[in-house]
Amino acid sequence: MLDYTLEDTIIAASTPPGYGGIGIIRLSGKDALKIAKRLFKPKRARARILPRQALFGNLIDLEKNEAFDEAYLLYFPAPHSYTRENVVEISCHGSPVVEGEVLRLGILAGARHARPGEFTLRAYLNGRLDIIRAEAVDNLIRAASIKTAKMAFSQLDGNLSKKISGLRARNIDLLSQIEASLEFPDEKLQITPEKIAGSLEKTIEYLDDLVSSYRAGKALLEGVTLAIMGRTNVGKSTLFNTILEEERAIVTPFPGTTRDYLKEKIKIKDTFFNLVDMAGLGKPSSAIEKEGIRRGKKIASEADGLLIMLDASRKENSEDLALIEEFPDKKALLVFNKIDLARKMDVRGIKKRFHRLSALEISALKGTNLSKLKEKLFEVFSPKFEDREEVIFHQRQKLLLEEALGHFRKGLKLLLDGHPEEFCAEEIRKTIPIIGQLTGDIRVDEVIEKIFSRFCVGK
Numbered sequence: 001m002l003d004y005t006l007e008d009t010i011i012a013a014s015t016p017p018g019y020g021g022i023g024i025i026r027l028s029g030k031d032a033l034k035i036a037k038r039l040f041k042p043k044r045a046r047a048r049i050l051p052r053q054a055l056f057g058n059l060i061d062l063e064k065n066e067a068f069d070e071a072y073l074l075y076f077p078a079p080h081s082y083t084r085e086n087v088v089e090i091s092c093h094g095s096p097v098v099e100g101e102v103l104r105l106g107i108l109a110g111a112r113h114a115r116p117g118e119f120t121l122r123a124y125l126n127g128r129l130d131i132i133r134a135e136a137v138d139n140l141i142r143a144a145s146i147k148t149a150k151m152a153f154s155q156l157d158g159n160l161s162k163k164i165s166g167l168r169a170r171n172i173d174l175l176s177q178i179e180a181s182l183e184f185p186d187e188k189l190q191i192t193p194e195k196i197a198g199s200l201e202k203t204i205e206y207l208d209d210l211v212s213s214y215r216a217g218k219a220l221l222e223g224v225t226l227a228i229m230g231r232t233n234v235g236k237s238t239l240f241n242t243i244l245e246e247e248r249a250i251v252t253p254f255p256g257t258t259r260d261y262l263k264e265k266i267k268i269k270d271t272f273f274n275l276v277d278m279a280g281l282g283k284p285s286s287a288i289e290k291e292g293i294r295r296g297k298k299i300a301s302e303a304d305g306l307l308i309m310l311d312a313s314r315k316e317n318s319e320d321l322a323l324i325e326e327f328p329d330k331k332a333l334l335v336f337n338k339i340d341l342a343r344k345m346d347v348r349g350i351k352k353r354f355h356r357l358s359a360l361e362i363s364a365l366k367g368t369n370l371s372k373l374k375e376k377l378f379e380v381f382s383p384k385f386e387d388r389e390e391v392i393f394h395q396r397q398k399l400l401l402e403e404a405l406g407h408f409r410k411g412l413k414l415l416l417d418g419h420p421e422e423f424c425a426e427e428i429r430k431t432i433p434i435i436g437q438l439t440g441d442i443r444v445d446e447v448i449e450k451i452f453s454r455f456c457v458g459k
């Protein structure tokens with residue numbers, strides 16, 4: 001369970017574990033400075049610790065009066081700190097032993113080791129960040145590309161939060177106008193149904209766009225999942241290995257080599273792809289193959305995109321064609337493999353027949369057209385969002401937005417169907433607490449706990 005008490009002073013390493021030039025230990029809470037002083041002594045005996053000014057000193061085990069490193073100390077008095085509490089940062093050498101000793105002495109002096117995300121949790125509880133911005137901190141840290149980092153930073157900077165708060169304010173205003181005109185029907189300042197509808201339509205359009213941006217957000221954060229699909233022996237594992245530039249999957253001349261699936265991350269330009277190699281889809285000859293095929297189909301159906309691989313050195317059959325048509329709604333790329341061998345497949349005919357799909361001829365074994373393939377993967381599968389200002393990264397946000405959207409839609413429909421305006425107002429009213437949960441103005445403890453437990457310790 002998360003601890004919501006803000007009484008303790010917490011301590012943790014904010015830099016990742018391991019060896020490095022420097023390592024930063026952070027303290028937050030009312031006793032942060034008092035505790036830091038128990039293990040840090042300025043080099044100049046009478047030097048004073050001033051807010052936000054780095055001070056050079058030694059780290060000392062006072063019990064034995066032995067120094068074990070030198071360090072800089074930075075003090076951020078409340079409320080001008082990350083957590084809005086007193087914060088002290090100690091920058092020592094990035095040694096696990098030294099950092100461990102600072103933590104040990106800090107805890108001995110009265111601090112408690114922080115839980116994952118507890119610094120940011122305190123920032124939220126103390127009103128420095130709302131939940132959308134706190135979630136953006138984690139996205140920024142984990143961003144797989146600079147593009148993602150910039151989008152996360154924009155949210156951390158408060159751009160999405162501002163828009164959501166604006167939306168909430170506009171709807172409260174709309175609600176009060178509807179209520180006023182219901183209460184004082186004779187007064188002049190009546191809001192017309194047309195105006196209400198206009199306002200709702202704008203809100204719906206905005207939320208709809210935001211909800212649909214989740215696909216791109218998820219792909220940016222987690223990578224685009226691409227399944228290499230094809231019949232046995234067409235060269236799926238060979239291509240998987242060639243793209244990864246390592247002998248990751250077993251390749252043999254025998255059909256049915258790959259049984260389970262393998263998943264690896266690759267980066268093309270600034271997009272991450274989760275490439276999945278799997279069992280060949282076709283008629284299984286054993287129970288293991290059957291299970292492999294079942295898993296393969298599940299992966300294919302959940303993937304963001306498919307690389308449908310065909311062996312161009314063999315004549316196509318009905319199984320090949322059925323595979324191409326198996327997932328008609330998925331983004332897919334047709335890959336004709338083994339072009340180093342004599343061609344038996346009617347490549348032109350198949351391309352023509354499935355002209356809606358991009359296609360490419362390669363040799364996975366020789367690496368022919370490999371760079372063209374990567375280019376195509378990026379072109380076909382990387383998320384397109386250049387014209388988007390805002391992308392949402394979290395399912396939590398998407399689900400709440402969808403819930404609010406549902407009420408706005410229902411409200412609009414009631415209005416357009418000619419029902420009394422109270423009914424519409426009721427739907428708008430239901431969105432207020434939902435939007436409150438989105439920003440964290442309304443606190444749902446289990447949700448908060450889930451969000452922060454994902455964080456790394458020290459953040």
Ligand SMILES: Nc1nc2c(ncn2[C@@H]2O[C@H](COP(=O)(O)OP(=O)(O)OP(=O)(O)O)[C@@H](O)[C@H]2O)c(=O)[nH]1
Pocket residue numbers: 230231232233234235236237238239250251252253254255256257258259278279280281337338339340341362363364365366
């Ligand atoms: N000549 C040629 N042979 C290839 C090419 N790609 C793969 N092969 C060969 O085809 C055979 C099967 O390759 P795999 O990569 O194991 O095929 P797979 O689709 O993973 O097969 P399963 O795991 O059994 O479904 C091996 O002998 C590979 O060396 C290619 O581009 N050209």
Ligand SMILES: [Mg+2]
Pocket residue numbers: 236237238249250251257258278279
């Ligand atoms: Mg294989």
